[in-house]
Amino acid sequence: MGSVVDVTEGMFFPDEKNVMVVRDLSKYFPVRRGLSDVILRRPARFVRAVDHIDLDIPEGKILSLVGESGCGKTTTGMTLIRLYDPTSGSIFFEPKEETLDKLKREVGNLDIYNGYIDIAKLPAKYVKFLRTDMQIIFQDPYSSLNPTYRIYDILEEPLKVHGIGESEDERRDMVLKALEEVKLVPAEDIAARFPHMLSGGQRQRVAIARALLLNPKFIVADEPIAMIDVSLRAEILLSLMELRDKHKITILFITHDLTIANNISDYIAVMYLGKIVEIGTPDEIVNNPLHPYTKALIKAIPIPDPSMRNKLKDIWIKGEVPSAVNIPSGCRFHPRCMDYEFHPEIQERCRNEEPKLIEVEKGHYAACWLY
Ligand SMILES: Nc1ncnc2c1ncn2[C@@H]1O[C@H](COP(=O)(O)OP(=O)(O)OP(=O)(O)O)[C@@H](O)[C@H]1O
Ligand code: SF4
Ligand SMILES: [Mg+2]
Incomplete structure (x- = not known):
C-alpha cells in the first residue's frame, strides 16, 4: 500500500463526498504529420482536447459538463472512465469494495489513498475491472446497440462477461428487472425484440438498463437525449434522475444545452477549449454567471427573467471557437x-497569463482575471 494523502475532500464542493477527484488531467491527441512536416522537422503537434483540468464529482449527484461543440466534453467523459488513456494527471476514484479487493489481488503495488485509487495510473490491462463501477451512455442509441442481437442478449452479455449471476435464470430475472426499472414493459416482450423494433427513446432506455445492470457507482451520460425525438426527451431525463435518487448513482451529464443542464443537475461545470472555466450550482450558473463565456452561453438561451436579459445585453461572443491545436495564449477565451x-x-494579463479557477463567491468558481 502506498502513502496516504487526503484526496477525498476535493476542492470545489466542501459539503459533499466525492466519488471522483480529478487533478491536472490532460488528454492530447497527436496531429497526423505530413511528409513536409517530417522533411522540415517541424515539431509534433497535439490537439489539446482536455488541458490540465481539475474537477470534483460529488457522490449521488448529477454534475453537468456544458460547452460548445468541440470544447472537450466527450474526451473528458471518455478519459474519466478510462475509455481513453490520459496524457497526464490524476483521476482518484473510490471503487466498490469488491472491485477494490479484486484490484488489490490483481495489481502488484496498488497505491490506495483513503479507499481511492488513481485510475489514471492503472495499467491498461486492469481497466476492465473498472467496468462494473463506471459505465457510459452514448449519444446515439441507433449505433450503440448491436442490431443483430435481441435486447435480452444485449443485456445479458455484460453480466456473462463480468461473471454476474449464478445461473441463466438469475441473469434472466436481472435483465427483466432492469427493463422494468427503466419502464420498458412488458419486459418479456421488449427483451424478445431486436433494436430496430424499438423507438429511439426506448433504445436509449435499453442503453440505460444495460449500464444499470452492472450496478455502477458512476455513469457518464454523453448527450443522451440529443438524437431522441423531443417528445421522448423528458422521460430519458427522468430515468437518469431516478438512477440518482433511487440508486444513488453519480452521473456526469454531458450537454451543450444549458437549459437541460439547469433542469437536471445538482452542479454545473462549464468547459471552454479544453478547460473548465466556471463551476457552481445551476442557480448560480444561470442566474449569476461570472465568466464571460458562461454569460454568452446564457445569452443564447431564452430566459424568461427580463432583469437577466438586461444584465446580459452587451454580452456576445466574437468569431469562431479556435482550433484546439493552436490554443490562444493567456486566457484562451x-x-x-x-x-x-x-x-x-x-x-495584458488576459493575453499573457492563464487565469486559474478560483472561488469568487461561496461555492462558485470562475477562471477569469475580472475576479
Ligand atoms: N480521437 C480523436 N482524435 C483526434 N482528435 C480528437 C479525437 N476526439 C476528439 N478530438 C478533438 O478533440 C477536441 C474535443 O473534442 P470532443 O469530442 O471531446 O468535444 P465535445 O465537446 O464532445 O464536442 P461535441 O459537442 O461536438 O460532441 C476537438 O477538437 C476534436 O476534434
Ligand atoms: S480573463 Fe480576460 S479574456 Fe479571459 S474571460 Fe476573463 S476578461 Fe475575458
Ligand atoms: Mg461530444
Missing part, C-alpha cells in the same frame, strides 16, 4: 471575449 474589450486594464 480572450480573442472572443467582450469583457476583454471593455476592460483595457486587464488586457
Whole structure:
C-alpha cells in the first residue's frame, strides 16, 4: 500500500463526498504529420482536447459538463472512465469494495489513498475491472446497440462477461428487472425484440438498463437525449434522475444545452477549449454567471427573467471557437471575449497569463482575471 494523502475532500464542493477527484488531467491527441512536416522537422503537434483540468464529482449527484461543440466534453467523459488513456494527471476514484479487493489481488503495488485509487495510473490491462463501477451512455442509441442481437442478449452479455449471476435464470430475472426499472414493459416482450423494433427513446432506455445492470457507482451520460425525438426527451431525463435518487448513482451529464443542464443537475461545470472555466450550482450558473463565456452561453438561451436579459445585453461572443491545436495564449477565451474589450486594464494579463479557477463567491468558481 502506498502513502496516504487526503484526496477525498476535493476542492470545489466542501459539503459533499466525492466519488471522483480529478487533478491536472490532460488528454492530447497527436496531429497526423505530413511528409513536409517530417522533411522540415517541424515539431509534433497535439490537439489539446482536455488541458490540465481539475474537477470534483460529488457522490449521488448529477454534475453537468456544458460547452460548445468541440470544447472537450466527450474526451473528458471518455478519459474519466478510462475509455481513453490520459496524457497526464490524476483521476482518484473510490471503487466498490469488491472491485477494490479484486484490484488489490490483481495489481502488484496498488497505491490506495483513503479507499481511492488513481485510475489514471492503472495499467491498461486492469481497466476492465473498472467496468462494473463506471459505465457510459452514448449519444446515439441507433449505433450503440448491436442490431443483430435481441435486447435480452444485449443485456445479458455484460453480466456473462463480468461473471454476474449464478445461473441463466438469475441473469434472466436481472435483465427483466432492469427493463422494468427503466419502464420498458412488458419486459418479456421488449427483451424478445431486436433494436430496430424499438423507438429511439426506448433504445436509449435499453442503453440505460444495460449500464444499470452492472450496478455502477458512476455513469457518464454523453448527450443522451440529443438524437431522441423531443417528445421522448423528458422521460430519458427522468430515468437518469431516478438512477440518482433511487440508486444513488453519480452521473456526469454531458450537454451543450444549458437549459437541460439547469433542469437536471445538482452542479454545473462549464468547459471552454479544453478547460473548465466556471463551476457552481445551476442557480448560480444561470442566474449569476461570472465568466464571460458562461454569460454568452446564457445569452443564447431564452430566459424568461427580463432583469437577466438586461444584465446580459452587451454580452456576445466574437468569431469562431479556435482550433484546439493552436490554443490562444493567456486566457484562451480572450480573442472572443467582450469583457476583454471593455476592460483595457486587464488586457495584458488576459493575453499573457492563464487565469486559474478560483472561488469568487461561496461555492462558485470562475477562471477569469475580472475576479
Ligand atoms: N480521437 C480523436 N482524435 C483526434 N482528435 C480528437 C479525437 N476526439 C476528439 N478530438 C478533438 O478533440 C477536441 C474535443 O473534442 P470532443 O469530442 O471531446 O468535444 P465535445 O465537446 O464532445 O464536442 P461535441 O459537442 O461536438 O460532441 C476537438 O477538437 C476534436 O476534434
Ligand atoms: S480573463 Fe480576460 S479574456 Fe479571459 S474571460 Fe476573463 S476578461 Fe475575458
Ligand atoms: Mg461530444
